[in-house]
Structure formats: C-alpha cells, structure tokens
Amino acid sequence: MNKLAHWDANPVKSFAAFVASPEFALTSSRQRDLVPKPVSPESAAIYRFMFGKFAAWMLEERLKISTVTARDLHRFVQLAHDGHRDLNSKIAYRYLRLLERCYEYLERSPNPARDAIVGIDRAQITRDAPMTALNADELQRFLAALPGQPADDEGKASGWKRRRDRAMQVTMALAGLRVAEAIGLLVDEIGRQRDVEGGLTLNITPEHKHPTSYEHTTTLPKEGVAELTAWLDERTELKIPGALVFPANLEGEPLHKATVYRQVKATFERAGLAVPRAGGRTLRNTFASQQLRQGTPQSELSTTLGLALERSAEAYKYAKVNEETSDAEPGPTAKDA
Template identity: 55%
Template sequence: MHSLTQWDADPVKAFKAFVSTEAFAETGRRMRADGTLKILSAESAKIYTFMFNNVAGWIAEQGLAFSTATQADLLRFIGRTEKGKPVLNSKIAYRYLRLLERCYEHLTVTPNPAQQAILQIDRAHIKKDDAGRSLSDDQLERFFAALPADAPRKRRNTPFDGWKRRRDRAMQVVIALAGLKVSEAVGLLVSEVGGQTAIDGSIMLTITPSEKLDTSHEHTVALPREGVDELRPWLEEREKMAIPGQFVFPANLAGNRLTRKTVYVQMRATFERAGLDLSRSGGRTLRNTFAKRQLDEGTKPEELKDALGLALERSAADYKLTRVTPDPG
C-alpha cells in the first residue's frame, strides 16, 4: 500500500499504481459470477486515471495536499463553473466523488472527505439527470415521421437538389437505430460501413476513434434493416455525386466534416416537427432510446456496453434508470 506521503508527493503516479490492482477492486466490491473480485479493465483504468488527473491537477493548483483535502475542498472541485455554467453535471460529479471515496478508503483516511461530500450533494437531482431521457415506441415513430422530407423530383433542377435533406434524414436514423454519439455520426467513415447484409437485413458498423472525439472507443454495432433502407440509398447518391473524402455524412460537396452544432440544430427541428419535448431534443435522447430498447429486448448490460462502445463496466447499467418522459401537456 502506498503511504500518504507518497500520494501527496506524486498522487498521479500513486493512483496509476493503485487503479489496476486487487486493492482497488476491493473498494468497488464488484464480484464475478465465480465469486472472485472483478479487476478493472485497461480501458476503464484509462478513464479513471483521466478523471483522477483532473482532480490531482486542481488540488495542486489550490496549493493543497491530496491526503488533507477536505469535504469542502472536494465540493468546491465538483461545483466549479465556467461562464456561469457548471463544469460537471451532477451525475459526473457524483462519479468523481465515488472515485475519490475509494482512494481515501484505501488510504484509511478518517473521516473520508469524499464520503462526507457525497452526503452533502443533491442525490435527487442526480436521479433526475439519469432519468426521463428516452422516447417511447410511439414517440420514436413520431420522430421518424418528422424527419426531413425529400423534395419532389419534379421540382428539382438537378437530380441531386435537396441532397442535404437526405443526408440529414439518413444520419438521424442511424443515430437513433445504432445508438451512435453525434461525434461518432459526423465522424463515421465509408470504410466503417459493412458491405455484407445479414439474413435479417442488418449491416455492421465498425466505429473507430478515427475522426471522432477521444471519448469514442472502437466497437461494432448492428444497424437494423430500417436504418439500412435509409443509409444505403444515401451512400449510393453520395457516390454518384462524387463527393471526395471518407465522411459518410459530409458537410458539403468538398467532403468536409459536419459540425456537431449543425446536427443538433437539424435534430432539434425534427423533434419540434414531431411535437416532442424540446428540452430533450438531442443525440443523447436517441442514444438512450436505443439502449432502453436493447435492454427491453433482453440484451445484457455487458453486451450493451460493447454495442455502445462504453469504457466503464458499470455505465451500461445506468441505462436501466432511463424512463420514458410523457409528452408536454
């Protein structure tokens, strides 16, 4: 076990030596089916290390020592704001405190400042953040019915007039039916779209970190027939237009990358046409809807984790908390 002196001298080094050990697993109390402790995966250790580095950096900036940081100090860390907005949402803030609670438990610091901080935060607000962000089957159908409409062919001056509508339509369907993040959709590459169609009409999408945010992890997910029926025609049109580059959903005829802001604006317009709650008109709602449907169909959390490309083992279980929000009014 590292001493408090070692953690204060180089907390990042001490944490890296701790996070992948059985001692860290003991603080999480997660067991395999055979009753043995479940050691953290390398991918999850990477995420936890990233989080701890953020805390350690802030503690150093405050002129504090890790072992003597107080409950009030930790509450200041999670309560930081930038331009008047919280740096961390309540759910992520809670995860930071839980991680620190495990560190202080390992170091036998009493009282445990992170544990004390957890008792002070609004747990009801955390549950509110977790819940109410998916669509019912009826709401999802309304969303699909409100997708950007294609321009009548007789009104087109060229065969490709209105191509951006067809791009946006296909992209929103893929996000909803494959559970992609918006960053994964705008960075989706032609080479990542499977060419072979399965018996049920689905194809596989292989999502890689290439051209996406650092939070995207390589994974494969099946796009069902309904999604294929939208994506295939768009890919064929894209090829006929000879758009350069590899982006499946390019921003323009030069093949540049779409901005996430553009996607959010187009998605919000679809939610508005469908008469759905605009406070939840984002890719997260569609991703949660995909996850909830998967769980309802019997997918196990560990399988859902792989389908969503999640880094933390417990992340998939969070989707069990997702509830359907009634329409406004």
C-alpha cells in the same frame, strides 16, 4: 523540474501516467490494500476522458494546474459541461473528487479541489437526471419528422445537407451510435452485405471518435438501410473526398457536435416531442432501452454499444419512457430482460 511543473507543461500526458500508477490507487478513499492495485484499463479510460475535458477547459481559460483556484473549479463544474451544471450534482462531485486526488499527489497545499468540495452540500447532492428514451410511437414520430424527405423537390446541389442529416439521424436512432461515432463514421466501417434480416453491420472503431468508446459492431436494421445507402450513393455522385460518411461540406471536413445537436433538436421540434434532452443522447438511450425491452441480454448490449463496463448498460433499464399510445402489442419489459 518538479511534478507540478511537469503537469503545467503537459497535463494530459502527466495525468495519463498518474492514473496508470499505484500512486493513483493510493489516493482513493476506498483503498484498503497494503499493496495498491492499479485501476482497470476501462476505468482509466473514463478518468482520462474526464481529465481531458478539464485540461481543455484550462487551456481555454489560460490556466495551469499550479494556478487553478477553488473558485475556478466551481466555474468549471458549473459551466464547462452544459452551461447550467448544478454545483451539488453527482457529476460535479465526481470531477472535484478526481481533481482532489491529483492535487493530493502533487502535494499542492492548500488543495484547491478539496476547498471546492467544501462548497458542496453533500447531503443535498442531487440525483443525476434520469435518462430519457422515446417509446415506439414517439420514435416513429421522430422518424416521420426527419429533414430531407424524399418528396422534396430540391436538387442535389441545394438539398444534400438535409439528406445527409436525414441519413445520419436514422443511423443514430436505429443503430445506437453516439454523436461522436456518427460524426466519425467511415465509409469502410459499413458492411457491404446485408444480413439475413436485411440489416447492415457497422464496425465502429474508436479512433478519432469517442475516448471512452471501444471497438464494437452494431447493426442498422433494414428500416434504415435504404436511407443510408441512398445517401452513400448521393455522396459518391457529389464526389466528396475523404472517408467520412457524414461530412460537413463538399470538401469532406468533419461535422461539429454542436451542428449535429441543432439538427437533431430541430427534428424533435418538428415532431412535437418535448423531451428534457432533445439530442443524440436521447436517440441512443431509445435504442438501448428498446434492445433491453426486446430481450437483449445486458452483456450483449454492452458489447453492441461499445461500453467499457457491462454494468454501464444497466442504467438503460431505468430510462424514463412514456407509455405507448398505439394499439401495438407491447414488447418485453426491462424487468423481463
């Protein structure tokens, strides 16, 4: 069986072997060493995550590595991620360049990814949209608009999902969890003892959560602990099986990302917050931006967020944050950090 047939049969496994090999380094346009150096484990994890999304898309489209065309690749980068990806965006180019390297290794001619790149005007490649973060006032408005307010008269049988959503969104906003990390959060990953400031540690393991996340520990501050512990008590009373902190149903099955997105977006709408991305990513951006403004070193933030590379945390310095409208004393700026 030739290489292309192997990739058709098991693309994810084949790519994982390729990205860890010297051959992958040889396909880099930046490779200048006589003896190619394999990519770092951190970079390999990111590449595997990217290719995994492409492999899942191929499966949905009933395509194979050997049958994908340049037109197919244009559809992938434009539609597969958020439904309206600009063909001239940086992320589109990165995906096509990665796939070009795969097809170069597989010696497929013509190279469909290279042909697809021809359709991109590299001089017009748009900047990735700046990440958005809430300021302190906006964050308080978001928290005030959470579902499942304690004053609700609903009983546990009818209102438990809203109280689950409330606790989950508090945890995401105040502890900086990715959506996948919140969905996959396990009961035994929550610390049993509060720290000196009243917070609870969350020991996040990447398994079944996010492919590019690394094991890390973050802290839910005391402002959010009451919400989480109240939900955990209710979860116990409901006798929900399994280990997921925020299950989808009373059978303990996992939530879907789309469900979490809709619920978070609804909270943004109730709060009257018009942001470009009204989802969990903005909550995580807010956490990271505030940490930097409060003087948290970039290296420490990288560890807290479970990032593969320290330099990845630098992007949060440039998150778009509106000026605060309250009279509160402003904290240190990203520059100060």
